[in-house]
Amino acid sequence: MKNGVWIASAVGALAVVVGVAGVGINAQLNSLNHPPAFEVAAPEEIFQPVVATAEADFTALNQQLTQAAADPRLGRFVGQVRDTATGEVIWSQNPDTPVRPASATKILTAAAALYELGWDDTIHTDVVVGQTPGTAVIRAAGDVTLSTDQLDDLAAQLTGQDIDTVLVDTSIWSEETFAPGWDPIDIDAGYIAPLEPVMIEGGRIGGSHGDLPRTHTPALDVAKALAERIGATDTGKGTAPADALVLATTESENLEQRLRRMMEESDNVMAEAIGRETAQHRGAPTDTGSSAQLTMDILKEHDFDLTGVSIVDNSGLSFDNLITPSLLDDILHAAATDETLRPLLNTLPIAGGNGTLVDRYDDLSGAGWVRAKTGTLTATSALAGTVTSDRVYTFAFVSNGSDILQARAAMDEMASVLREF
Missing domain, CATH: 3.40.710.10 (DD-peptidase/beta-lactamase superfamily)
Structure with a gap:
C-alpha cells in the first residue's frame, strides 16, 4: 500500500x-522517565x-x-x-x-x-510605530481570520503605549478588492467580502462561522476594533514605515488548519486570501x-x-x-x-x-x-x-x-x- x-x-x-x-x-513515541517496575x-x-x-x-x-x-x-x-x-x-x-x-x-x-x-506556513500580523507620534499601524499580511482573542492579545501587548490613532496598511495586496463577474449582493448574503489582507473572522458580522453577512470595510473594521480596545480615538488607512519598530504581533493558524x-x-x-498569499x-x-x-x-x-x-x-x-x-x-x-x-x-x-x-x-x-x-x-x-x-x-x-x-x-x-x- x-x-x-x-x-x-x-x-x-x-x-x-x-x-x-x-x-x-500523527503518532509519536516519546521516551518517558519512570521507575523500572512501572509498566x-x-x-x-x-x-x-x-x-x-x-x-x-x-x-x-x-x-x-x-x-x-x-x-x-x-x-x-x-x-x-x-x-x-x-x-x-x-x-x-x-x-x-x-x-x-x-x-x-x-x-x-x-x-x-x-x-x-x-x-506549516503561518501569517504574522504586526502592529508597528507609525510616522506620526501617537500613531500605530497594523501591517496587514493576509490573515483574514483574526479572532477577538487575537485582538485582545494585541491590545494587551500595546499596554503602556501612548497611541491615539490606529491605521491599517493594506498595500501588500492588489488594490482590486472585488473580482469582475462577482455579484456585490453576495457580500450581504455572506458568501464573499471585499478582499483586503486583514479581517476579523473573514469579515463576518455577528459571528465567526457560516454564511453570515460580511462587512464592506474589513480592514478598517480591524483598525477600529483595536482602537476601541486601547482607547485610541482615530482610525484610517495608512502606510507602515519599512523599518518601523514592532510593538505587537499575532500569528495565524498554520496552512493545513x-x-x-x-x-x-x-x-x-479564505480561498481567495490563500490564493493571494500564494x-x-x-x-x-x-x-x-x-x-x-x-x-x-x-x-x-x-x-x-x-x-x-x-x-x-x-x-x-x-x-x-x-x-x-x-x-x-x-x-x-x-x-x-x-x-x-x-x-x-x-x-x-x-x-x-x-x-x-x-x-x-x-x-x-x-x-x-x-x-x-x-x-x-x-x-x-x-x-x-x-x-x-x-x-x-x-x-x-x-x-x-x-x-x-x-x-x-x-x-x-x-x-x-x-x-x-
Whole structure:
C-alpha cells in the first residue's frame, strides 16, 4: 500500500469509531522517565490499516457506477473514479470535458498553496510605530481570520503605549478588492467580502462561522476594533514605515488548519486570501485573476494536465470557471500518494460528520466513509474526494444543468456505491 492511502483510510475509520472530524493522526513515541517496575499495557488498536491486493476486478463496480451516472437527476454529468492502490481509473464519463465546478475549485487552490507555501506556513500580523507620534499601524499580511482573542492579545501587548490613532496598511495586496463577474449582493448574503489582507473572522458580522453577512470595510473594521480596545480615538488607512519598530504581533493558524476551515465551510474569502498569499509568496501580482492563473501555473509545474481548464478566481464563486473531473481526481490521487499534498485529504468534510456534508448521507452507507469537497452554484453541484471501503478510491463528480438538491442526492448515492463495493 502506498503512502497516503493508509492515512486516508485511517481517518475515515476514526471518524466512524469516535466521531472526530477532520483530524490528522500523527503518532509519536516519546521516551518517558519512570521507575523500572512501572509498566503500561499496550492499548488495543482501534482500527487496522487497509490492505488491498494489487489485482482486482472492477467490472461489476464499473457497471454499477455507469448505471448510477445515468440518473436523470444528474443533468449534464461528468466524472472519474480511481483506485489509489494501483492508480487505475476504474470508471469515467467524459472526464476531460471542462465543466462549471463551483467550489470544487478550492481543491486546485489548496494544492497550489501546499506546493508553494507548505502545510506549516503561518501569517504574522504586526502592529508597528507609525510616522506620526501617537500613531500605530497594523501591517496587514493576509490573515483574514483574526479572532477577538487575537485582538485582545494585541491590545494587551500595546499596554503602556501612548497611541491615539490606529491605521491599517493594506498595500501588500492588489488594490482590486472585488473580482469582475462577482455579484456585490453576495457580500450581504455572506458568501464573499471585499478582499483586503486583514479581517476579523473573514469579515463576518455577528459571528465567526457560516454564511453570515460580511462587512464592506474589513480592514478598517480591524483598525477600529483595536482602537476601541486601547482607547485610541482615530482610525484610517495608512502606510507602515519599512523599518518601523514592532510593538505587537499575532500569528495565524498554520496552512493545513486554515485549509481545513476553508474546505469544511467552503469559505470563499479564505480561498481567495490563500490564493493571494500564494501569489504574494511567489512575488506575483495578487489581483484575483492573476492569483488564479498562478494556481494553474503551479499545478502545471507539477505535471498536472490542465487541458481545457480555465479559472478566473480561487474560490469557485465565478460562473466562468471551467475544470475537468480528471484534473480534480488527479489532484486527489496525488494527495493520497504524495506527502506534499497529503494534508489536503485531512481538510475534506466527512459525510454526515461535519462541514458542508454534515446534513447529508443520513441513510447512506457512505456516511463517515466519504470525505469530499462540495460545490454549489445555480444549476451546478460538485462532489470530489475519497471513499474508504476495502480499498480507497478517489472520485470527482460534477453536475451542470440540474436541480441542486436532486443532483446532490444522486451523487451521494453514487459515492456510496464505492463504499459498498
